[in-house]
Amino acid sequence: MPNDCGPKIDAQAPADGDLQMSREQMLDLGQRALELVVERIESLSGENAWEGEFRQVLEDQLLEDAPEDGRPAAEVIERAAREILPVAARIDHPRSFGFIPSSPTWPGVVADFMAAGYHINQCTWLVASGPSQLELVVIDWFRRWIGYPEGAGGLFTSGGSAASVDAFVAAREAAGHPERATVYMSDQSHSALSRAAFIVGIRRDCIRMIPSEADFRMDMYALARAVAADRDAGLNPIAVAANAGTVSTGAIDRLEEFADFCAAEGLWLHVDAAYGGFAIVTERGKRLLRGIERADSIGLDAHKWLFQPYEAGCLLVKDENTLRDAFGVRPDILQDTVWGANHPNFSNLGLQLSRSVRALKVWMSIQVFGMAAFRRAVEKGMELSAQAEEYVQASPILEALSAATLGIVCFRVNPANRNLDEQVLDTVNRTVLARMFWDDPAFMSSTLLHGTFALRMCIINHTTTWDDVRETLEAVERFGLEALSKNRTPA
Numbered sequence: 001m002p003n004d005c006g007p008k009i010d011a012q013a014p015a016d017g018d019l020q021m022s023r024e025q026m027l028d029l030g031q032r033a034l035e036l037v038v039e040r041i042e043s044l045s046g047e048n049a050w051e052g053e054f055r056q057v058l059e060d061q062l063l064e065d066a067p068e069d070g071r072p073a074a075e076v077i078e079r080a081a082r083e084i085l086p087v088a089a090r091i092d093h094p095r096s097f098g099f100i101p102s103s104p105t106w107p108g109v110v111a112d113f114m115a116a117g118y119h120i121n122q123c124t125w126l127v128a129s130g131p132s133q134l135e136l137v138v139i140d141w142f143r144r145w146i147g148y149p150e151g152a153g154g155l156f157t158s159g160g161s162a163a164s165v166d167a168f169v170a171a172r173e174a175a176g177h178p179e180r181a182t183v184y185m186s187d188q189s190h191s192a193l194s195r196a197a198f199i200v201g202i203r204r205d206c207i208r209m210i211p212s213e214a215d216f217r218m219d220m221y222a223l224a225r226a227v228a229a230d231r232d233a234g235l236n237p238i239a240v241a242a243n244a245g246t247v248s249t250g251a252i253d254r255l256e257e258f259a260d261f262c263a264a265e266g267l268w269l270h271v272d273a274a275y276g277g278f279a280i281v282t283e284r285g286k287r288l289l290r291g292i293e294r295a296d297s298i299g300l301d302a303h304k305w306l307f308q309p310y311e312a313g314c315l316l317v318k319d320e321n322t323l324r325d326a327f328g329v330r331p332d333i334l335q336d337t338v339w340g341a342n343h344p345n346f347s348n349l350g351l352q353l354s355r356s357v358r359a360l361k362v363w364m365s366i367q368v369f370g371m372a373a374f375r376r377a378v379e380k381g382m383e384l385s386a387q388a389e390e391y392v393q394a395s396p397i398l399e400a401l402s403a404a405t406l407g408i409v410c411f412r413v414n415p416a417n418r419n420l421d422e423q424v425l426d427t428v429n430r431t432v433l434a435r436m437f438w439d440d441p442a443f444m445s446s447t448l449l450h451g452t453f454a455l456r457m458c459i460i461n462h463t464t465t466w467d468d469v470r471e472t473l474e475a476v477e478r479f480g481l482e483a484l485s486k487n488r489t490p491a
């Protein structure tokens with residue numbers, strides 16, 4: 001067995017001046033890579049969810065000139081697997097709750113390997129017809145889940161950030177690329193949105209951060225006032241970005257009201273559903289996201305709640321022509337790639353020319369497991385976070401700071417009977433986070449909710465169990481009590 005007696009890959013480096021490997025060398029190297037990855041997945045739950053190292057240590061280990069002569073592949077792959085790749089957050093660990101974690105399915109991982117191995121460049125129909133058709137198929141699945149009409153379309157992107165850039169380009173062009181354009185988003189919007197807006201040329205002082213209400217949803221009245229004030233000042237409002245799952249709390253803006261408002265004002269409505277959008281495959285998600293189908297564009301991340309490896313973002317638009325009008329180009333060098341009306345070139349719908357076939361991972365994993373399994377996996381995240389919220393509510397030590405709308409719960413250590421001031425609570429909770437980081441196998445992160453420091457768990461990994469969640473919350477309580485005992489304020 002290769003695993004028991006060590007790698008049987010070539011002891012020799014490939015022949016001088018040659019960039020090829022023999023069939024045996026390729027199979028051996030591939031087999032070893034597979035074993036290493038599967039081994040890692042099998043041992044994941046016994047590891048800590050986070051691993052990292054200081055730069056100096058890593059520099060000492062890794063900094064070197066590119067070698068002039070090749071080294072044995074066995075050595076190189078072992079180094080990657082032992083020294084480099086494990087020194088990173090184990091985002092797919094069942095107790096990885098920080099930021100937005102994700103846990104890819106195996107067919108999705110294998111699909112990425114195959115896409116690289118088949119060396120697909122899905123820029124145009126001429127260069128990649130089969131993969132282009134596959135992207136049409138998967139985009140059409142998404143279109144139907146969202147409830148978009150025929151004629152809607154979109155494309156895969158590297159992620160939610162790139163989808164936001166493409167969306168704002170489409171919005172800007174649909175508005176006729178006016179001078180002094182303004183866009184609107186909430187103070188809970190992901191920073192990717194404001195960055196996307198200024199990348200597409202919206203001046204930073206024309207990006208309006210509308211305050212959110214106590215439930216972290218955008219204040220519609222404040223939005224209406226800001227748009228009216230900007231129009232009065234001679235500015236040109238072009239787009240509103242609403243949230244379908246804010247990154248801090250999972251809050252969902254009032255999508256129906258946004259759609260009414262944008263229709264009345266002639267504004268482009270973009271919905272950032274990078275985190276929460278795929279909840280739509282469940283009945284509960286469909287109810288929560290009602291109105292999303294009225295948006296002009298929607299950003300989705302299959303590498304978040306659709307269990308795909310990075311990178312798998314997506315932009316959907318209600319009218320595919322809005323992307324084609326904004327991005328379509330016909331350079332001489334690509335003149336041969338115009339292949340009839342029904343052969344779309346995905347490079348004409350967004351930023352990228354050379355692009356991988358990201359749809360393959362979604363397609364392969366859904367073909368293998370079926371939608372019922374995906375639905376259950378998404379539902380499980382929502383159930384576990386609701387359970388976590390109940391636990392927090394019932395705890396004498398913890399205080400809930402936001403409702404578990406999708407898969408996120410925010411809370412802090414704040415015993416009901418202690419009447420602690422905000423400064424003490426801030427110190428105590430930062431200490432708890434640090435203790436979780438260094439002394440507990442789970443990984444969680446924090447956020448500021450209207451200025452209040454909050455501990456935050458995002459529970460969307462399909463391998464996470466209630467025990468994983470409960471034991472993590474118990475650790476927070478334990479570290480909380482310890483921190484409180486050290487922070488006793490004089491009576």
Ligand SMILES: Cc1ncc(COP(=O)(O)O)c(C=O)c1O
Nearest residue numbers: 100159160161190192247274275
């Ligand atoms: C709500 C939301 N929008 C946008 C993004 C940015 O997406 P990406 O990291 O895929 O570029 C994120 C990432 O966490 C997100 O949670």
